[in-house]
Amino acid sequence: GAGVSQSPSNKVTEKGKDVELRCDPISGHTALYWYRQRLGQGLEFLIYFQGNSAPDKSGLPSDRFSAERTGESVSTLTIQRTQQEDSAVYLCASSLVTAGNTIYFGEGSWLTVV
């Protein structure tokens, strides 16, 4: 597609449920990033994928968070047993090779855990 596409754009879920967030990067972009932004706070790095290399998972806040990416295409971020503190906007971004290239952000998935 023309830009980074994320779905769902909004998700309200009950505490304890699992959620999956999807990111479709720009075609040809080998680097894909997930970030989180809680209300009123800055951006937090979650995970980085680069081609077929092992992902950098150093930003995942707990083992309830996981992400997968199939090749150089779609990525899913899964949050298991959601907690209220998981409420945030989850932003996906992609770039051509590395973060030394222009980065393109999706519109984000707004997650509310009630």
Next chain:
Amino acid sequence: KNEVEQSPQNLTAQEGEFITINCSYSVGISALHWLQQHPGGGIVSLFMLSSGKKKHGRLIATINIQEKHSSLHITASHPRDSAVYICALISSGSARQLTFGSGTQLTVLP
């Protein structure tokens, strides 16, 4: 000390004013991004710099690698420029993640 420091945190300006937002960092970098985040949350990459200066319309970004400092300037500011501006850097030797500044909330009044 944070690796990336932005100033000011908040800035209110009158339409037409020249605006400067500063970003200082303490690590070696390979590149620095200036991002714009609108109230709805969407983020747009304005510039990616590794040296010198870039200009796009009314926006100018400069970086001084030796002084570890970058600035974003907005000339003839307009209310539609109101947004959060974030600098984000890529540390030398690591292309894996961005380190974000805390952002500058800019409000331009008509």
